[in-house]
Amino acid sequence: MAPDDPRWPPIPAQDYSNLPKQQKGLHARGFEYMRLSDKVEGLISNFERVVDGFLAGLPYDKLVPAIQKVNTTIDVPIADLGL
Numbered sequence: 001m002a003p004d005d006p007r008w009p010p011i012p013a014q015d016y017s018n019l020p021k022q023q024k025g026l027h028a029r030g031f032e033y034m035r036l037s038d039k040v041e042g043l044i045s046n047f048e049r050v051v052d053g054f055l056a057g058l059p060y061d062k063l064v065p066a067i068q069k070v071n072t073t074i075d076v077p078i079a080d081l082g083l
Helices: 010-017 019-026 042-055 060-070
Strands: none
Touching: 010 019, 042 060
């Protein structure tokens, strides 16, 4: 279904309605890259680095403390996970 299809429930419809604008911005001339905020989007970065650690085959004695640091609330800073 298209992002503006009326069959979407209200919440996904609101989220999906932004996608065309986001894609247009990402493909705009002059846009080179995007970074996560190191102060409030750490949860994303921290989680992805733990996943990378699993994929790299790091030992559990390194991964378990990192998982414990990642298991937190939203809007946290990027943490030193020791990975």
